[in-house]
Amino acid sequence: EYWPTKVRANPTQLSSFAVSFDIDGVLLQGKHCLPNASESITLLQRLAVPFIFLTNGGGMSEKAHTQRLANRLSVCLDTRQFIQSHTPFLDLIPRLQEKNVLVLGGEQSNNIREVAEGYGFKNVITASDLAAANPSIFPFSEISQEHHNKLAKPLPAGPLVIDAITVWSSPRDWGLDLQLCRDLLLSDGGLLGSISKTAGDATLHNHGFQSDTPELFFCNPDHLWPTDYKGADGQPQLRFAQGAFKAALEGIWSVETNGKAPLISRTVGKPEHETFAYANNKLQAYQKVFHGAGAPDIGSIWMFDDNPASGILGANRYERGWKSVLLETGVHVAGTVPSVQPTSIQRDVKTAMGYAFQQEG
Ligand code: G3P
Incomplete structure (x- = not known):
């Protein structure tokens, strides 16, 4: 199994931020990949930026869902990165x-x-x-x-x-x-x-x-x-x-x-606090697993979601370090005013990634 942060042995090289991906409307539309979805995942893996998938989808085991997403995106993924609604x-x-x-x-x-x-x-x-x-x-x-x-x-x-x-x-x-x-x-x-x-x-x-x-x-x-x-x-x-x-x-x-x-x-499920606490703990725990107990906590976590009432609301409400980017590839319709204001609105997953990297310097 692959875990991107494994390649960073030196804690000074730790990524200061992490990404939390919604799936439907961000990476996939139905069974099909949205443009730049695979490339975005590959880029984070190459740069050893930690990431998870935080989806309100479910109905299968975490292992089967991870495998299905990995096949659809043609990338290698780790079950421990996957949080479903249930x-x-x-x-x-x-x-x-x-x-x-x-x-x-x-x-x-x-x-x-x-x-x-x-x-x-x-x-x-x-x-x-x-x-x-x-x-x-x-x-x-x-x-x-x-x-x-x-x-x-x-x-x-x-x-x-x-x-x-x-x-x-x-x-x-x-x-x-x-x-x-x-x-x-x-x-x-x-x-x-x-x-x-x-x-x-x-x-x-x-x-x-x-x-x-x-x-x-x-x-x-x-x-x-x-x-x-x-x-x-x-x-x-x-x-x-x-x-x-x-x-x-x-x-x-x-x-x-x-x-x-x-x-x-x-x-439970996005935007509920319990789900965000679960995701937050999971990301912070990985940081310690791969970089030792003394590794610092991840500073910011960027939630990329297409649904203002789901990942955007949950990230905004979570007390520590979460930022939200609303994408125009799913529920949110470009040009309309979202019910919940995100940190930023971006066209798709690629521009969202560019924005987060820019903000994180
Ligand atoms: O609400 C249905 C579910 O499949 C949405 O999934 O990945 O957009 O949270 P996601």
Whole structure:
């Protein structure tokens, strides 16, 4: 495996800065490389400037995602450089490892099962498991039932209690997944098929909703993201990301609760502080791994992102040393005023690199 800073043995040669790359809309558009993406990575490797990838994408293991990006960019990359939207779910392991965890999202349900099990979750239940065990749990499954039957594993015998709902990437079968979330959030302590006795009790905190139901975790707040889809005018049109699924669930929840109880959930992924703290620690740790415990901390970290509400907002809010460059190759449309002001706006990854190098002298 390759790590660029390895070539700098002398601490006086340490790079004073590092780069954090968003992927979709910065390096890739759909499956295709954006111009100068590979060259930018190769340049940082040659100059031994540390860098990581900080993406709200996911649905596969860090190793598989690193390999896929390396192939697309035709460069050599290290898994330790890679932080996906759900990488901070690793922090849930000490508490939820032995619990029944519903895992939603992923390219295929069995694929996301493997990813979650790879993190250390021992009792993973997928939407396919529930749909195959009881096809009428969602009444309009004619398009997807065969798929779920193929991917499902048998449920544990007896009544099933789900302790946590975790959304790992954009759910594929929204109807089924929304139904399951709604059912479990109204259930009696996560018992599948039950209805909570406290839900709707106006004398209770939050009107009794979600007082004894599974915890709910999301990992990607992005509402839309750039793919290779183009509209009738030939211009890219953004597609739904995981944040849109959460918005749909919030809409349903608002109806279920007569607007009296906001949906309680926890979210990681950009722009959340937890994700930036994770990325910051990871970069600083690498500095010590490759240059010894006495190596100074990295001074500035440049976040290159195309989405003002994602990497730009997160970098701006992070307390120490992060700077943000907004690129015009994805979500942000050139010439419009971004919702969050970055340190700089640049045309693409090449001009962003030039700007950062110039600022760092
Ligand atoms: O929100 C969808 C996700 O794939 C975006 O990825 O790399 O732009 O954070 P990224």
